[in-house]
Amino acid sequence: MRRxxxxxxxxxxxxxxxLNVMEDEDADTMYNQIIQDENCELDAQTLEHHRQNEQKxxxxxEKAVEMSEEDMNPRTRATYAPKWERWKDWxxxxxxxxxxxxxxxxxxxxxxxxxxxxxxxKK
Numbered sequence: 413m414r415r416x417x418x419x420x421x422x423x424x425x426x427x428x429x430x431l432n433v434m435e436d437e438d439a440d441t442m443y444n445q446i447i448q449d450e451n452c453e454l455d456a457q458t459l460e461h462h463r464q465n466e467q468k469x470x471x472x473x474e475k476a477v478e479m480s481e482e483d484m485n486p487r488t489r490a491t492y493a494p495k496w497e498r499w500k501d502w503x504x505x506x507x508x509x510x511x512x513x514x515x516x517x518x519x520x521x522x523x524x525x526x527x528x529x530x531x532x533x534k535k
Contacts, residue, residue: 502526
């Protein structure tokens with residue numbers, strides 16, 4: 413569990429939310445490891461349930477983000493929008509299996525691949 417600070421551009425205070433994030437390999441890598449494991453006793457139905465659960469988790473996180481954005485100051489939303497589009501474009505270029513789902517390893521890759529070399533672009 414990670415505590416993530418969220419601040420509004422118009423206030424000095426910030427709120428923290430708890431996020432459970434996958435810190436290991438992405439889900440498809442885990443599926444491939446399970447499938448390749450000779451000692452694995454999992455059947456296709458169990459794997460499908462696991463995939464469905466991972467999708468439900470992703471959907472729940474996206475819903476929570478959308479709800480927090482609805483409560484966000486319009487100026488803050490306008491500031492974040494181009495940065496979020498930049499993230500989504502980068503994820504699309506890299507063709508991630510989990511699309512633009514955010515997890516720590518991917519954020520570090522993004523920072524090293526996109527933000528640090530190119531800077532914090534103004535749109």
